[in-house]
Amino acid sequence: DVKVTQSSRYLVKRTGEKVFLECVQDMDHENMFWYRQDPGLGLRLIYFSYDVKMKEKGDIPEGYSVSREKKERFSLILESASTNQTSMYLCASRPGLAASPLHFGNGTRLTVT
Amino acid sequence: GQNIDQPTEMTATEGAIVQINCTYQTSGFNGLFWYQQHAGEAPTFLSYNVLDGLEEKGRFSSFLSRSKGYSYLLLKELQMKDSASYLCAVRGSNDYKLSFGAGTTVTVRA
Numbered sequence: 089d090v091k092v093t094q095s096s097r098y099l100v101k102r103t104g105e106k107v108f109l110e111c112v113q114d115m116d117h118e119n120m121f122w123y124r125q126d127p128g129l130g131l132r133l134i135y136f137s138y139d140v141k142m143k144e145k146g147d148i149p150e151g152y153s154v155s156r157e158k159k160e161r162f163s164l165i166l167e168s169a170s171t172n173q174t175s176m177y178l179c180a181s182r183p184g185l186a187a188s189p190l191h192f193g194n195g196t197r198l199t200v201t
Numbered sequence: 202g203q204n205i206d207q208p209t210e211m212t213a214t215e216g217a218i219v220q221i222n223c224t225y226q227t228s229g230f231n232g233l234f235w236y237q238q239h240a241g242e243a244p245t246f247l248s249y250n251v252l253d254g255l256e257e258k259g260r261f262s263s264f265l266s267r268s269k270g271y272s273y274l275l276l277k278e279l280q281m282k283d284s285a286s287y288l289c290a291v292r293g294s295n296d297y298k299l300s301f302g303a304g305t306t307v308t309v310r311a
Contacts, residue, residue, distance in 0.1 A: 092243075119297065130205070130288070130301040131244075138297065146298065178243065186296035187232055189246035 091115070092193040094179050100199045107166040109196050111179030117191075118184035120162035122146075122154065124175040125195070131178065137162055138184070169200045203227045203300035207289050212308045213279055221274045221287050221305045229294030235263050235274045236288040238304065244288055247274070276307070284309045 095110035113120065119138050123131040123146075133146030135154040143154050151173060155163045162181075166173055176197050180190040204226040213219040225233070232251040236244035248256055250265035250272060262275040276283055289302040 121297075128209075128303055130303040131290075131299075132301075133298055136297050144297065186292065187249065187251065189234060189236075189249060190244075190299070192243035192245070194243045 092179055092181055092191050094177075094193040094196050096196050097194065098197045098199075100201065101166075101169050102201055103170060105166075105169045105200075107169050107198065107200075109164040109166075109177055109179075109198070111162045111164070111181075111193055112160050113162075113179075113181040113191070114160065115181070115183075115191070116159065117181040118159075119182050120156065121180040121182075121190065122152075122162065122164045123178045123180065124148070125178055126175050134164065169198075171200050174198060174200045203291070203293060205289055205291055205300050205302035207287075207302040207305045209303070210306045210308070212310060215279055215281060215309055215311050217279050219276045219279060219307060221276070221289075221307070223272045223274070223289035223302055225270050225272070225289070225291045225300070225302075227291050227293040227300055230267060230270075230291065231294070231296070232292040233263075233265055233272050234290040234292070234299065235272075236290065238286045238288060240285070247287075279309045281309050281311070283307060 121136040122134040137156040179193040182188045207223045235247040238244040248263040286304040290299040
């Protein structure tokens, strides 16, 4: 079974802090994704990476950046956390084939105060 | 833009059948996914439709009509463990950008 592991289940940070969310997958998947999930809005794509060191903006990239230095690891960075970034963050991965389903991590609940 | 609509909530009795509808208007269409998400857990893959018709997987079936921009997920012989949120996601013209609906929360009552 594919395992996607997010480093933290819950995080509380202060406004203005730099925040790192880490995600690791163990199935050699080419593609990795970061979503945020908010009530009534569904999952929204922040950034994705189709290969090592390659990254593309999703639908809501403002205030975020990403890093993918190794195939198995995809990091989401909040350069200066703000209260409107309080959310559930979900990492996902899949093989390079677009029809493949996403495999999600359990999520990180981030609260910015 | 992308627009995916599904009902917010549905309630059904154990042993019954529930149908969750999803309508979409997207830039291109290359397939539709259904995911199940239990409270506090990761979404997990249920089904994928790319051609019109019904796909059956045990108690769960998914239907697609591309001409109508419509899909449904059918849950039969409902069990308490089926209480969860069900997410509809469309693969449009960009292979990397799935468009998700807001999810339908299904509550199964005894």
